[in-house]
Amino acid sequence: MIEKFLAKELIERIEGKLQRNFGREPEDATKQQIFRAVCLVIRDMMSELWLENQEILNDPVKKQVIYLSMEFLPGASLRNNLFNLGLSEAFQEALAAYGQNIEELYELEPDAGLGNGGLGRLASCYLDAVSSLEMAGHGMSICYEYGIFKQKIQDGNQVETADDWLSLGDIWLIEKEDEKEEVHFGGKLEEVWDDTGKMKLIHRDYTTVIAIPKDMLITGFDSRVVNTLRLWQSTSPISIDMGLFAKGEYLKSMEEKHKAEVISKILYPEDAHEEGKMLRINQQYFFISASMHTLVKNHLKVSENLDDFHHHYAVHINDTHPTMAIPELMRIFMDEYDYEWESAWDIVTKTISYTNHTVMPEALEQWPENLFAKLLPRLHSIVKEIDRRQNANLLKAFPDEEALRNEMAIIHNGKLRMANLCVTASHTVNGVSALHSTILREKLFHGFYRMTPDKFTNVTNGIAYRRWLCQANPKLSELIEELCGPGFKKDASELAGLLAYQDDASVLERLRSIKKENKLILAEYIKNHNNIIVNPDSIFDVQVKRLHEYKRQLLNLFHIMDLYNQLRENPQMEMQPRTFIFGAKAAAGYYMAKQIIRLACQLSAQLEKDPAVRDRIKLVFLENYSVSLSEMIMPAAEVSEQISLAGKEASGTGNMKLMLNGAITLGTMDGANVEIYEAVGRENMFLFGMQVEEVDQMNQEGLYSPWCYSQGNANIANILELMSKGINDVSFMDIVNSLTTGFNGASDPYYVIADFESYKQAQKNVTAAYQDINRWQKMSLANIAGAGIFSADRSVKEYAERIWGIDSIYDIL
Ligand SMILES: *Cc1c(COP(=O)(O)O)cnc(C)c1O
Secondary structure: OOOOOOHHHHHHHHHHHHHHHHOOOHHHOOHHHHHHHHHHHHHHHHHHHHHHOHHHHOOOOOOEEEEEOOOOOOEOOHHHHHHHHOOHHHHHHHHHOOOOOHHHHHHHOOOEOOOOOHHHHHHHHHHHHHHHOOOOEEEEEEOOOEOOOEEEEEOOEEEEEOOOOHHHHHHHEEEOHHHOEEEEEOOEEEEEEOOOOOEEEEEEOOEEEEEEEEEEEEOOOOOOOOEEEEEEEEEOOOOOOHHHHHOOOHHHHOHHHHHHHHHHOEOOOOOOOOOOOHHHHHHHHHHHHHHHHHHHHHHHHHOOOOOOHHHHEEEEEEOOOOOOHHHHHHHHHHHHOOOOHHHHHHHHHHHEEEEOOOOOHHHOOEEEHHHHHHHOHHHHHHHHHHHHHHHHHHHHHOOOOHHHHHHHOOEEOOEEEHHHHHHHHOOEEEEOOHHHHHHHHHHHOHHHHHHOHHHEEEOOOOEOHHHHHHHOOHHHHHHHHHHHOHHHHOOHHHHHHHHHHOOOHHHHHHHHHHHHHHHHHHHHHHHHHHOOOOOOOOEEEEEEOOOOHHHOHHHHHHHHHHHHHHHHHOOOOOOOOEEEEEEOOOOOOOHHHHHHHHHHHHHHHHHHHOOOOOOOEEEEEEOOOOHHHHHHHHHHOOEEEEOOOOOOOOOOOHHHHHHHOOOEEEEOOOOOHHHHHHHHOHHHOEEOOOOHHHHHHHHHHOOOOHHHHHHHOHHHHHHHHHHHHOEOOEOOHHHHHHHHOOOOOOOOOOOHHHHHHHHHHHHHHHHHHHHOHHHHHHHHHHHHHHHHHHEHHHHHHHHHHHHHOOOOOOOOO
16 A cells, blocks of 8 residues: 555645745745646655665566557646545645645646657556556657647648647656666678687767666556656767867857757657658667667676576567667677577567557558668668578478568568568567457468467557546546445456446436536537537537548548538428537648648538537537547547548557547447447447458459449538538638549548448437437446456556566565
């Protein structure tokens, strides 16, 4: 158990921090200073817990996981840490003594937005679970000075502004100057022969960048185990070249420093998309090299050599972005510790495991070989050797299948394919939902699966459900606790206890009234931010996620435009009012995604202008979708739009957060939607659209003609016409063309038009179900009750048992 603190003790501590850090008494401290003082008090408590476990953690036979990810999306930490430590009430009371409301401090905190979306959020959910399960595990990533951009909507267009999260978010970071590392870029390789006649490679003329660790402490719920998320910040060993400065070359004298610092300056804002950029390679190698050096050093503090490295560390690669861990570990073992290739390879491959997050070709990382060789010559030579040896294996395994061998090669046509390198070097490879893992085995990695079937497994994603239930939706959480006891906070499967109440009219009524209260809170937010008054009795229909064509926000907009056309034609039409809520950031350079945002915004304005429709359908585009915003939206949502083209969404996790809050999924058989369906049954969700097999068949036949569809379907033709003629006086010809004739590629590649009728019917079913209040609430309850398996605790337990080989640090060995 974690110590309890009285409000009185906390007041003393907070006052102490205010006095010593800011020279202020509470009555003349600013809100920011109080926020900082409170965080510092909590940080001290977390540090004490962290120190308590250092001895166990440094024991080389107690294995720990190192979770490598280019992205982490922790969101805000204050509320989460207080909740995990069981100190929310005590701090609330302490702050009340100053007339401070803790909610206001929560609102003050900027999100740590060191990720784009689902992938980074998953990494953060897993760290929470590792700590909550009292396991040892650390995240490693980059301390981006600017995280994911802040999105503003101006004149219906997305505008990006810099996210200066460190101005207050730095309060959670502890700089460990003494644990800094050197990272070497560029230069050339030289072969030298030592006295014993052994050839050694010497790396010369490289550029050195310093990596400084900034540690964020990660608490778990009701757990004494505090782990760290280590974020590396880049800097130069030379802050200024005095020679150049003396010559009057002022800008040049600081160039080295700027070049080094640019590495950790900003997060690439592309989600599920890669571009072969130099800075991106530098970012990856920077955090990987620093991280691997730290692991090796720490291991050698407690062990004689690196032979047992894999007993100490399970190194996990979150998507291919950290793949360089493979050649970098090989390099350190061979060049710095004199290991032979075979023994180094043996240890490295027992250490590394890999999660694939996408099958979409544009997201699979491939580096131009010549660029890679220039930036990282030694890593390039190691990857070449891995490829050479792998090719020999492939030739043995598939002597008569040249095409397959080419597909599986690590280096091919002047490109380094990171996914193939990962699969080759990992002891385990997993997808993130049952369907996605099947697609990996049967398609993307089929050759590898034939060679090494036991390597492949599935771990369905999960979420830090306490954040979206207990913290974000306290009323629902209290109701569940009252009905089922507090056990669900430790064991999400206990949510199933709710099913006992599915026919209890008073419970269903309380669920309804909680949803209504949450809708009112969101309605207030919408009024203040969008200047739109929404009807709290309308259906809150939510699609929040990154903007990507495969996620098909456009299909949702098609349905709204169709309703609009119908209402204009038939103004007397009876319909259950709906509020369509969108939240989505588009990558800054993703033209079509930005057009779709523009369409949503113009449609919103057009509907609002039209007195004949605005009381029945409304569209609200909430700007700057982020973890904190999601915590307000999920509790108020009633319909969860999960409408990606089947086979494209690896798992999704927004779908899990929404069902947990009682929203009902309207979705395709894609990603984890399939498992939601298995958990709640057909009667508790709305399924539509083509299945993966049908999509595959359509692709193979190659006969799909969206233009023909639209000719045969007046509703679709009308929608296309509306978009061409203009919505709120803006025409969307590029979107129309992308669907009908193709815009820089195939027409309607994500089958929006093909799935439209099926989607429309499913939407009709939603309305019908909603009108039966009892039925709807029962569905809602079934979704909350069935959400237990989507806990990140469950996912992490599976990783721990089946992949990493770790367990609670308190378990006797
Ligand atoms: C959960 C989450 C996501 C992932 O949403 P999907 O619907 O699974 O794509 C993205 N961004 C944020 C801020 C989230 O909290």
